[in-house]
Amino acid sequence: MSGVNLTAATRQNLLSLQDTASLTATTQNRLSTGLKVSSALDNPINFFTSQSLNQRSGDLSSLLDGISNGVQAIQAANQGITSIQKLVDSAKSVANQALSTQITTTGTATNEYVPASAGAVDLYVNGTAKNVPIAANDTIDVAIGKLNTAVGAGSFSKSTDGKKIVMNAAADIEFKTAGDQTKLGFAAGTGTGPDYGTANTTVGQSGDLAVNGVSARKSLADQYNSLLTQIDQLAQDASFNGTNLIAGAGDNNNLKINFNPNGNSNLTVTATDTTSSGLKLNAITAGTTGTGNFLLNADINTTLNSISKASSTLRSAASTFGSNLSVVQNRQDFSKNLINILDTGSSNLTSADLNAEAANSQALSTRQSLGISALSLANQAQQGILQLLR
Incomplete structure (x- = not known):
């Protein structure tokens, strides 16, 4: 015999079982991977659109590290300015004390x-x-x-x-x-x-x-000079990850923060010099401002004027850094939310509904059982002939 002849009903039931087996395999794959589109063969449009969304999400995620570092660098600079302001206030107190010391x-x-x-x-x-x-x-x-x-x-x-x-x-x-x-x-x-x-x-x-009074004023001048040294050291220490925004001005000290992969959306945080020289606070030594170590009232008043200008410079710098920090933090939040939107959009295109797939699996199992029963019924006529032959 060249082949086996099956009845139309049997063949129809076999095809139904094969379709059920194929659907069961697809459902099981979705349940195991959690994806309804795992390759371009499943759905080319959804697959490549999802990849594009994931790539953009990944690019923004990599920029978040730089944005986060920028936030910390600005906060370090702002903290440095706050501490320097306290030292400047102490220097002002010392100068006023010298002025009130009678010679x-x-x-x-x-x-x-x-x-x-x-x-x-x-x-x-x-x-x-x-x-x-x-x-x-x-x-x-x-x-x-x-x-x-x-x-x-x-x-x-x-x-x-x-x-x-x-x-x-x-x-x-x-x-x-x-x-x-x-x-x-x-x-x-x-x-x-x-x-x-x-x-x-x-x-x-x-x-x-x-x-x-002379020796007392000289001692106060030494205290003043010591505070200037502390200002310089504090400005040098107010850095984060190698970035210092208050130890010196200039393009090389500025901080550029990129907000998108193309680099055409960014913010440049301009560095400032809050060291004693940058604030134009001069040490009190013989032959310079404050002749004779705070000896002259006129020179002490000149020093007090310099301190007032330094305080104004610090307040202005703090305001600028505060504005920059607000912008960077806002963009950081925006990027995080946008990443979530992109990831959600990608997931919507490729992720399987596990609840639906679980229900499908149960239904396909029942269908498979019914198909097997139907195939058995389709073969009953031939089984009857077999009984006659016996």
Whole structure:
């Protein structure tokens, strides 16, 4: 025999079982993979559209790391500015304390003033040279008048007996030579006096005189300089992952944050210099701003003005960084939400409905059982003939 002849009913039932088996295999594959489109053969349009959405989602996900780093870099800069502002406020407090520290030079001459031994006197008032042209025949009252003209009203007076010069000056008074001291009756000083920034050569202070406030102001100047060092160190330390937005200005220090893969949507965060030099805060040293280590009130006021400008610069920088941070965080949230939308769209195109597929599996199992029963019924006629032959 060349083949087996099957009845039409049997063949129809066999085809139905084959279709059921094919659908069962498809359903089982969807249940195991969770996908209704796992290759281009299943649905080319949905498959390639899903791939495109996934690629864009992946590109945005890779940019999120850079955006997150940008957020942290800006926050580090903002924290640095906040801390530097506190140091600047401390520097302002130190300068105000120096300004309120009174400098005085007081004392009474050991010897009586003798007109015949007098002459021009060279002295320094807070480091500023003064020449007082006292003539040899000037009386003590005339000499005191000339001294007060040079130094300031009320700086010099005479003792109760009217014979000795008394100093009560609201300044640091230094003499160029010991002779300038003795001309006024003060005991001669020895050694070299202090240099307060004018490159003066002065004699050591007379033992008759006491200077108050100078050393205190110098100590405050040292504190001020120490705060400037701390500002520089803090600015250098306010970095994140190698990015420092407050230690120096310039294109090389700017931070560029990309928001899309093409790079045509981005934000450039401009770096600023919040070091002491960037804030134009100068150290207080002899011969520079603050002659004689905060010796002059005028120079302290100049320093206070610089501090006020530095505070304004810091506030402006903080405002700019705050605005940039708001933009970056907004784009970060947008990117996260967009990634979720893209992933959801891709999933909608390729993911299987597991509930529906589970129901399909149950239905196909029942259909397969029914198909087998139907095939058995279709063969009953031939089984009857077989019984007759027996």
